[in-house]
Amino acid sequence: MTSEAVPENGVGRVLGTQHTSTSEFRVVLEDDEYLQLDDLVVVETDVPKYGGIKTYGVVTESEAVYEGASFESDTHRIAADGILPGAKVRSAQVAITRIDPELWVSPDPGQVVRRATGLERHKALYTDEMGRPLAIGLGRDGEPMFVDLDFFDGRKGGHMSISGISGVATKTSFALFFLRMLTSKPEVVGEGAANLRVLVFNVKGEDLLWLDKHNKDFTEEAAAGWDVLGVEPKPFDSVAFWAPPRARSGDVVVPDIGGRQEGVEAFAWTPREFIDEGLLRFLFTDASDTRNQIPFIEERVEAQLQRYAVDVAGEPGAVVLRDPIEGHKPGDVVTAGKAEIVIRDLKTLSEAIEEFVDPPDGEPDTRWTGRVQAGTVSAFMRRVHAGASRLGHLIRAGESRRIDRSAAQVTVVGIQSLHDLGQRFVVGALLAETFAEKERSGQRFPLSVIVLDELNKYAPREGQSPIKDMLIDIAQRGRSLGVLLVGAQQTASRVAQEVMENAALKVAGRLDAAEAERAEYGWMLPSTRARARLLKPGTMVVSQPAIPIPLVVDFPFPPWATRKEEVVADGDPFQGL
Amino acid sequence: MARLFVEEWSPEYGASVDTDESLAPAAGQIDTTVEVDGPWEPIDGHDDDFPAVAFVDGIRRVDARLTIDDPAAGPIPGICGSFAAGATLWRRDPPRSEVESVRVERLAIFTEGAASDIPPLSHGLLYRTESVGSSDPGMLVSHFHTQMRRAEAEIALDLARSGYFVVADGPISELAAESVVGYIKSHRVSYLPPEVMPIMGRIEPGQRTPLFGMPSYKRYSWYLRLTRPAGGHSWSGIVRCEAPGSLSLAQVKVLADRTAALLPRFASEPHIDPRAPQNLVPIGALEKQLRSRLGDQHIIYRALREATMRQPT
Structure with missing residues (x-):
């Protein structure tokens, strides 16, 4: 023809x-x-x-x-x-x-x-109309593809949602690739680039604990891809790693982490911080907890703890509970009485609370319990006890071991070793902390990016939980406060709709065939949906409000290690041992 | 002043004259001893690996019926029609076919030697005016058909000279080139005398009858079997071929053997072609393409009517 x-x-x-x-x-x-x-x-x-x-x-x-x-x-x-x-x-x-x-x-x-x-390609992709085009991968022609950053950093839209089946390691890899682009292009990011802070949760394996190390499998070909994107292929240079302390390790605080020892700090909250920041609610994060009266008693106990807690002399972070009628003021330091329970961890905290809500000899203090049924009180205490045994090691008196999110550009928090309850507690506590900080300042800058995998666990479509409320709040208001969520999940259909709807940038890797047919992926073209089950690792479909059709992009292999085996051994002090 | 009109009547009306019938000689006038002197036995075909075969065919369509309204002489009938002729070229290695050498011609034909130019038409359509001497309107289609046959013969000759083995649809005419084989699908008349007739039940696909001679102008002819359709009678799956009498017997035998061996592979199937198996696949496909090259009948008819309406009165 x-x-x-x-x-x-x-x-x-x-x-x-x-x-x-x-x-x-x-x-x-x-x-x-x-x-x-x-x-x-x-x-x-x-x-x-x-x-x-x-x-x-x-x-x-x-x-x-x-x-x-x-x-x-x-x-x-x-x-x-x-x-x-x-x-x-x-x-x-x-x-x-x-x-x-x-x-x-x-x-x-x-x-x-x-x-x-050339220019026609930019026109086809609307790059010519983008306020701040940020390269987000390579097209089939090997040229960069762009997203309009205005739709990520809150000017016109915010947040990113990444979907894809697990096992092909695309969701986290893409999130990190995106972060790398974001942190390497201050000229595109503009004023938000200064003091941009990223909080990343490592929920599985130890994939994200090597972001500052070179990858020995990095190839010339991959380097060429990074070259086209205009970013020097090197590991993240400003990363802080945090891990929970090892349980039952006595007074020695050692980060609970398998592969990596140097450069990882252990984090924990003191009882004082736990009470002041109202972290008690994050012990009740199971969706079923909201179906009974537990939130009612939890809120009451939380309020009472804040009124009753008094610092103990000589034991930083530890508190005792005293009735405010006795006249102590904020900042007072007292010496604990002999019979008094000094709250040094979650176990002692639960004992102290029990004194009020379910004393072994006597009636519950209704100032603490309200008029809830005795069964509800037991259920409440059961959960506090469960929390004490599963994440008790995260609360300990002593010097403050809070995560310092300002120490490095990227803060990686490894929660992979924690029980589900512990993971939800840490995520909830850190989200609350980040959001509260921005709410106080009321400023959009500096931008704070949060990367959270398994979003369906934290903001499930069904049920209520304090973390879900938190995430919905971030999804709806975070945009104007500069708190930007990069959420990842296997199945978008299981994530709270409010969270999905507020993500301006939607990204999908390989999808389960049945999942791809769901309405949550209506932004894909039928042909793209059909192909979504065949996408290879390193290929993503990206939708953004500025372009009426989704783009298929490839992102290059990372120059940073994603497993211990990939780490370039140079400079390793244990080399040869 | 004489004025040209396009008739309201459907152009197809009266067009179904089988103009090739006149070429068929009467039965019983043939010479059965051209190749074999004695009783007839089926002869096996021989595929001599000839590399390229051309199947030549043409189709025609009466686009409109015309009338010249002559104030003095009264109405003069005419037609205008389009025909297309071309060839499917088959090459053996690798086995591929393509349609080539397509010619489309458009003619306006009037009786009684009259002629009227067709006014300029939209879509760049161009009709050439011709006339027949007779006043018989039946001659219009006959002349039209002859013009198509002429075009076919020219294409066949051209391809034969370029080295193709040419199989032309329909009987060969005086115009036929030397190495052209005529291919006749239907048998309205059986030419064989009763003593050789039983052979028809015995020839198998790949075989042929001995050659026989045809009178009028000199031609060789033979029957061959393409397929044995299930439930068919002794004549189903049979076609007749012709070769020019100007060839030597040895030359014609080569051609006949080649057709017997080669043509069965081109046979069409009944669920695909209503004229199966005789309407060969390359010819059926060629006709389909030629028909599309004629252009849309309704568009052409409308263009003709518009043009004649616009004439000054």
């Missing part, structure tokens, strides 16, 4: 046996050309009474057929016996992304279709 005089870059012509429209058209390809999925094309059309317009589009499907074959068996007649004349005709389906100038008419049939390159 070679036709004459196809200009340079011409790959085919707009099909004329079918109606073109303002949403899509088909291209019949030249014999010696091809178009693959995600290729960008442009067609020029002369509109009567208006003039020339350019229609930009992206290839969504590629097709080929024997023209002249009307029966399936004709394939043999054409290809094997050769007795039936038939011409192979290859075509491509194009979804229109843009018409420039914006005149909503369909492209003319028979027009030459060209690959969009």
Whole structure:
């Protein structure tokens, strides 16, 4: 089907046996050309009474057929016996992304279709209209693809949601790639770049504990990809690693972490911090906890703890509980009486609370319990005890071991070794802390980015929990406060709708086939959905409000290690041992 | 002043004259001793690996019926029609077919030697005006058909000279080139005398009858079997071929053997082509393409009517 005089870059012509429209058209390809999925094309059309317009589009499907074959068996007649004349005709389906100038008419049939390159490529991707284009990966043509940062950092939208099945390590890898781009392009990020802080939770394995180490599997090819993106391929240079203290390690505080020892600090809260910041509620994070009266008694106890707690002399962070009627004021320091329970950890705290709400000999103090049923009090105490045994080691008197989020640009908190309850506690406590800090300042800058995997665990679609409320709050108000959530989950359909809806940037890696059909992925084109189950690690589909169709991008292999085995051994003091 | 009109009547009306019938000689006038002197036995075909075969065919369509309203002479009938002729070229290695050498011609034909130019038409359509001497309107389609046959013969000759083995649809005409084989699908008349007739039940796909001679202008002819359709009679799956009499017997035998061996592979199947197996696959496909090259009948008819309406009265 070679036709004459196809200009340079011409790959085919707009099909004329079918109606073109303002949403899509088909291209019949030249014999010696091809178009693959995600290729960008442009067609020029002369509109009567208006003039020339350019229609930009992206290839969504590629097709080929024997023209002249009307029966399936004709394939043999054409290809094997050769007795039936038939011409192979290859075509491509194009979804229109843009018409420039914006005149909503369909492209003319028979027009030459060209690959969009250079400025036309930017037009096809709306990069020319983006306030602050940030490269977010490479297109099929090896050129950078962009997102408008205005839709991430809160100016026009905020937050990012990443979906994908687990095991192909794409969600976290992409999140980190995005962070790398974000932290390496201060000229794009602008005023938000100064003191930009990132809080990353490591929830599984120890994948994120090597961000500051070179990856020995890093290749030249990957380096070329980073080069195109304009970022020097090197590990993150400002990272702080935090891990919970090892349980039952006595007075020695050692970070509970397997592979890495140096450069990891143990974090914990003192009872004083626990009470002041109202962290008690994060012991009740199971969705079922809200179905009874437990939140009622929890709120009451929390309030009473704040009124009753008095610091103990000589024991920083420890408190005793005394009735405010006795007249102590904030900041007072007392010496604990003999019979008094000194609260040094969660176990002693639970004992102290029990004195009020469920004393072994006597009636509960209704100032602490309200008028809830005795059964509710028991349920409340059961959960406090459970908390004491599962995450008791996170609360300890002594010097403050709070996570210092300002110490480095990226703060990695390893919670992989904690019980579910402990993980939720840490996430809840840190989210609350971050959000409260921004609420106090009321400033959008410096930006605070939070990366949280398994979002479905923290903000499930069904049920209530303090963390879910927190995350919904961040999703809805964080945008204006500069708290930006990069959430990842296997299945978007299991995450609270308010959280999903507020993510301006939606990203998906390989999806489970059934999951891909859900309404949560309605932003994908049908052809992209069909392909979502086949996406390879390193390939993502990105949707952003500024572009009417999702982009498929590849992101290069990371220069930082994601496993201990990948760490470049240079400078390792234990080398050779 | 004489004025040209496009008739309201459907152009198809009266067009179904089988104009090739006149070429068929009467039965019983043939010479059965051209190749074999004695009783007839089936002869095996021989595929001599000839590398390229051209199947030539043409189709025609009456686009509109015309009338010249001559104030003096009264109405003069005419037609205008389009025909397309071309060839499917089959190459053996690798086995591929393609349609080539397509010619489309459009003619306006009037009786009684009259002629009227067709006014300029939209879509760049161009009709050439011709006339027949007779006043018989039946001659219009006949002339039209002859013009198509001429175009076919020219294409066949051209391809034969370029080295193709040419199989042309329909009987060969005086215009036929030397190495052109005519391919006749239907048997309205059986030419064989009763003594050789039983052979028809015995020839198998890949075999042929001995050659026989045809009178009028000199031609060789033979029957061959393409397939044995399930439930068919002794003549189903049979076609007749012709070769020019100007060839030597040895040359014709090569051609006949080649057709017997080669043509069964091109036979069509009944669920695909209503004229199976005789309407060969390359010819069926060629006809389909030629028909699309004629252009849309309604668009052409409308263009003709518009143009004649615009004439000054």
